[in-house]
Amino acid sequence: MLAENVEGNFFVDSSCINCGACRHYAPEVFAGTGTSSFVKKQPQGETEEFITKQALLACPTASIGMIEKLDLTSARNAFPLSMATDIYLNGFNHRNSYGAHSYFIQSETGNWLVDSPRFVRDLVKKFEEMGGLDYIFLTHRDDVSEAHRYAQHFGAKRIIHQLESDAQKDAEIILEGDKVHQISLGEIHFTPGHTQGHLVLLWDTRYLFTGDHFAWIPSLHQFGSFRNACWYSWEKQIESVQRMEAFHDVEAVFPWHGKWGMVDKQQFPHIIRKSVEWMHSVK
Ligand SMILES: [Fe+2]
DSSP states (O other): OOTTSOSSSEEEOTTOOOOOHHHHHOTTTEEEOSSOEEESSOOOHHHHHHHHHHHHHHOTTOOEEESSOOOOHHHHHTOSEEEETTEEEOOOOOGGGTTOOOEEEOOTTOOEEESOOOOOHHHHHHHHHTTOOSEEEOOSGGGOTTHHHHHHHHTOEEEEEGGGGGGSTTOSEEEOSSOOEEETTEEEEEOOSSSTTOEEEEETTTEEEEETSOEEETTTTEEEOOGGGOSSOHHHHHHHHHHGGGOTTOOEEEESSSBOEEOOTTOHHHHHHHHHHHHHHOO
């Protein structure tokens, strides 16, 4: 148990990898030391206790514990969590993807998994009840997790860029080049920077799934990219972010790492200009 935890039922132990997922679910309860998360305040009331339980279930390393074992059934059954119309947050983050988030899109034109959570029986059952999976969109090589198991179970088509495809060699749809691809209501854009063949998914012009390209950064109170986790080219990253200025109708950003964030109507181009200005200032 980490010394930083405040006294009480919930705690974080030393197996924490500092992915930050718990802080995204329950910022009222968890904070970071810089190398780990810890319980800064024990949950007060039903709502805080519920989101703390969800953070516990999302934690990729089972690093959140309880002294008195509380029932997790209702928190477990709440996944996938509704985030917006037909958009869900899956929970059950995978250690192999460094604890990143993944999403489910329910659509009459085919259901999508955006990046991959752990292959968990309860989640698989929920996806079955919600109509199964038709496509599994993989933003980049880091985030494939257990996509192959979901693809096999549901007969879903995995989509990845050719420059990332050594991470998922048997993917059913391998995109090439830098052109925009339209698949049902999804518009797939090539966004090199974090990695060479990174992709983002713009769904129904409103919901932007950004992988490790772009996220809300709570410490800065703004959107941006991660300079210290840019594996290919920061210059390309800035260019790729700048091109998103054309996404006028974005209402929400759903990243893989980092925090999801809502966007005021028609404000996304302004957000992009501000982010790019900040990114140019980061060496
Ligand atoms: Fe990544």
